[in-house]
Amino acid sequence: MSAIDPTTGPCPCGRTDRRDKPIGYALCCGRYLDDFENTPAPDAESLMRSRYSAFVLQRAEYLLATWHASKRPASIEFEPGVKWLGLDIRSRSVLDADHAEVEFVARQRSSTGTAARLHERSRFVREGERWYYLEGDLQHPVA
Template identity: 45%
Template sequence: MTRTTDVSCPCGSDLRLALCCGRYHQGAFAPDPEALMRSRYSAFALGLSDYLLATWHPTTRPAELAPDPETEWKSLTIVSAEPPLGDSGQVHFRACFYGRGREQKGWHVLEEASRFVKEQQRWWYVDGSPSLNRLKPRRNDPCLCGSGRKLKVCCGE
């Protein structure tokens, strides 16, 4: 089994998890909204519900957040991340995933413009405007994980 310190960070930074989002998962505060967004995506990919709740602003945080083992997060694309204006920020992202559950079987893309606030010297996720779309990639299309290989030889069904 591979230790989490030896694996690539799910956020797509090309850094090892321990040098990227893993440090935030271990308690360091993300320096800006984009870093927090990336670390939250990585937490979704790794099933770290406690971290997701801990970085969600108390005014909008759900009471609980169960892991979703039927969702395999494959790639994150930051569409835009404006420099924070004072104590607020926004990050627009797209995240591709493969759903194995009955209701969301197949490839999807989640797109969201997320809002963040800085309080008590740390950034918090507030909320976002998500949209979810089903994708229908063909076998010879580039894989949605971003590897550059064809879907059929990478993450294909």
Template identity: 55%
Template sequence: MNTPDTLPCPCGSGHTLQACCGRYHAGALAGQAPDAEALMRSRYSAFVLDRLDYLLASWHPDTRPASLEANEPGLRWLGLDVKRHVRLDETHATVEFVARSKLGGRAHRLHEVSRFERIDGRWYYLDGDLSSSR
């Protein structure tokens, strides 16, 4: 039987959810991702798991939406591929990734270069340039 301690992390790290992204979603390390890539991975996992509060809390206050919708019924997240993580300076970084999903028998691919900003020691998702394809 899978428990939160033994479930594989959705980000594809090969670690358990609790040892990977789950520790940033809740508990002592909540919101304390050490770098932009870890934050991006934890946000992907939060999308998979519908942890909308975490997604909003990790979104930069200048670009954060008022609310988010839960995943559409039947949406399956298929995987994450981190292409590149670049730390531009102490407070700015980018992460390029591809996230794959399937809905209603149609495959979707989201390719984004995300921008992150560190405020008071905490990383936030700012925005991203994306191209999605089916």
């Protein structure tokens, strides 16, 4: 598991403020991961970022809870030794009030040192006040 200081460390998702200063985990994705029941991500991009942070922190319960029930796997297994290196949001599209897409690239390094990029266009659906990850399409093979 990654060592993130939830009070002072930068958020794994890499979000920055208007001055390009990293936003702390507690003020960024930590709000959603640590208080899921009371603080849902307000939009698809915030949910995408919080799910990336959940992968970094190996928070399977959050990933499963934010996966739409129609597509949710029974469990999540994390690959041992993977180090997540960064998230780049390429685009975001609001399709209508309850549907959105986010295109992103997530970089990682395996336990053997092999670098990989996951480039995906993810689809999200809102039910009530809560956004859920529905599914995604790889834009390029993981390499």
